Amino acid sequence: MSPILKKKGEKFTLPGKYLLFILTLLCTGLIVITFNTNFLSAPISAVGGSVIVPLQEGISKAGSWLSTRSEELVQIRSLLQENEELKAQVDELTMENIRLQQDRYELTNLRELYELDAQYDEYHKIGARIIARDSGNWFHSFVINKGSEDGLQIDMNVMAGSGLVGRIVDVGPNWAKVMSIIDDNSNTSGMVLSTSENLVVCGDLELYADGVISFEKLIDSADRVVEGDKIVTSNISDKYLPGILIGYISTINMDSNNLTKSGLIIPAVDFEHLEEVLIITQLKQTVDN
Amino acid sequence: MKRFIVSVLLIIICFLLQTTVFKGIAPGGIVPNLMIVLTASFGFMRGERTGLIIGFFCGFLADIFFGNVLGLNAMIYMYIGYANGKFNRIFFPEDIKLPLALILVSDLVYGFSYYVTLFLLRGRFHIRYYFLHVILPEVVYTILITLLLYPLVLWINKKLEESEERSARKFV
Numbered sequence: 232m233s234p235i236l237k238k239k240g241e242k243f244t245l246p247g248k249y250l251l252f253i254l255t256l257l258c259t260g261l262i263v264i265t266f267n268t269n270f271l272s273a274p275i276s277a278v279g280g281s282v283i284v285p286l287q288e289g290i291s292k293a294g295s296w297l298s299t300r301s302e303e304l305v306q307i308r309s310l311l312q313e314n315e316e317l318k319a320q321v322d323e324l325t326m327e328n329i330r331l332q333q334d335r336y337e338l339t340n341l342r343e344l345y346e347l348d349a350q351y352d353e354y355h356k357i358g359a360r361i362i363a364r365d366s367g368n369w370f371h372s373f374v375i376n377k378g379s380e381d382g383l384q385i386d387m388n389v390m391a392g393s394g395l396v397g398r399i400v401d402v403g404p405n406w407a408k409v410m411s412i413i414d415d416n417s418n419t420s421g422m423v424l425s426t427s428e429n430l431v432v433c434g435d436l437e438l439y440a441d442g443v444i445s446f447e448k449l450i451d452s453a454d455r456v457v458e459g460d461k462i463v464t465s466n467i468s469d470k471y472l473p474g475i476l477i478g479y480i481s482t483i484n485m486d487s488n489n490l491t492k493s494g495l496i497i498p499a500v501d502f503e504h505l506e507e508v509l510i511i512t513q514l515k516q517t518v519d520n
Numbered sequence: 521m522k523r524f525i526v527s528v529l530l531i532i533i534c535f536l537l538q539t540t541v542f543k544g545i546a547p548g549g550i551v552p553n554l555m556i557v558l559t560a561s562f563g564f565m566r567g568e569r570t571g572l573i574i575g576f577f578c579g580f581l582a583d584i585f586f587g588n589v590l591g592l593n594a595m596i597y598m599y600i601g602y603a604n605g606k607f608n609r610i611f612f613p614e615d616i617k618l619p620l621a622l623i624l625v626s627d628l629v630y631g632f633s634y635y636v637t638l639f640l641l642r643g644r645f646h647i648r649y650y651f652l653h654v655i656l657p658e659v660v661y662t663i664l665i666t667l668l669l670y671p672l673v674l675w676i677n678k679k680l681e682e683s684e685e686r687s688a689r690k691f692v
Contacts, residue, residue: 247568251602254576258598261591271590279584283532290540297545363539365586368550368654369634372586374539408585416588416642436639437649439549503549 280378280403284362288376291362295506321506330358330509337393354472356390356509357381362406369436371411372397375508378405386470388511394499395419395464395475396508407510412477413444413502421446421477422465426455429465432477432496442503443481447493458483462496469517523680527562527574530676534558535581550654552661553627554669555582559601560626561619561673568605575601588638596633600626613678619670620663627662631655 359375389396397411419432430449460480464471478498534554542551555578563571579597
């Protein structure tokens with residue numbers, strides 16, 4: 232910090248507008264590169280993961296402590312006590328226990344729900360905890376505390392309880408970003424379980440508040456699909472494994488083209504209160520692999 | 521050097537708070553935008569250069585974890601920081617009206633540019649809905665948080681400037 236050095240430093244300082252110009256070019260370049268390819272994400276996510284993720288994990292715990300406090304204001308005391316007992320219980324359990332428990336819960340649930348239990352059982356799943364959510368208010372993606380070191384890969388399906396949450400879109404060494412199916416830019420190929428008609432499930436920001444997601448492009452000329460029907464992931468999706476529960480139809484409307492139908496789905500997962508998720512470590516088979 | 525470390529710490533703390541604690545207690549599912557507060561206040565407190573650098577790193581951090589493409593948030597934040605730097609000349613630490621107005625406008629600009637780039641271009645035209653349900657609540661919460669966060673940032677900046685002056689005097 233000698234005055235001579237400082238003067239020298241000031242001499243070489245780049246004026247703001249040139250720096251702005253250079254960084255704008257850099258950003259534009261990065262946008263173009265990451266929009267078209269994927270090769271930059273690995274080194275950058277490694278750097279981000281090593282610094283930010285451990286901190287996020289810690290603060291997340293503080294965050295859930297605070298959120299419990301804020302719920303206290305709204306909820307009845309008895310309900311809260313029960314809630315806290317359950318939370319304390321959850322904290323005591325290790326990751327392994329959570330996974331096993333949810334597996335068992337899922338198994339019994341699904342045995343009652345449909346005959347898909349055999350299919351679900353075959354998938355190997357690992358549990359993970361949500362440690363951070365989208366920094367803005369536009370999308371519903373979140374970060375979990377497992378990454379490529381735990382065997383996760385891009386496009387692996389993420390579930391919670393008995394329903395589909397989304398899929399992994401970005402992986403770092405110890406973290407992964409999950410895009411949920413209610414995200415505004417998410418489109419999932421689904422299927423009505425009872426009639427095997429295909430449809431497209433689309434997330435929509437305008438429906439977040441109502442707790443529903445929309446579907447469209449349902450071709451049902453025989454009017455066999457009714458409200459309350461189960462929607463599962465379809466066989467023809469190239470990202471999602473078949474037969475995972477998405478939700479239940481709540482309304483159906485005929486489109487103005489008189490050919491297809493659209494409407495709303497109540498998702499099987501409570502996206503507001505997600506804390507732990509399960510990742511299926513099996514990828515959907517596609518033509519090139 | 522001290523300034524560099526403090527800035528990095530501030531950015532990381534704001535990012536962590538925004539993605540964890542505030543998401544946990546978010547009323548109505550909307551979080552305040554702490555990083556806009558940081559970017560804008562460094563912009564008008566320290567000038568356009570600092571504003572754009574702080575903005576770039578805030579945005580880049582958001583991009584690494586939550587961006588669909590790398591660099592979009594970085595660019596928006598950077599321009600906001602730079603534009604706020606233009607007001608450095610009429611900024612006085614005692615006056616809180618100008619910072620509040622600047623942060624409010626910055627958050628509005630951020631909301632609109634994000635809407636245009638990621639929603640309008642995909643054919644989502646209900647701007648009224650997005651404005652009333654996302655942009656406006658975020659601006660309101662951000663302004664409320666600003667009333668707490670801004671004095672802190674101001675105080676940190678004052679301390680840093682004092683210590684820089686002291687060390688500069690020492691070597692004269």
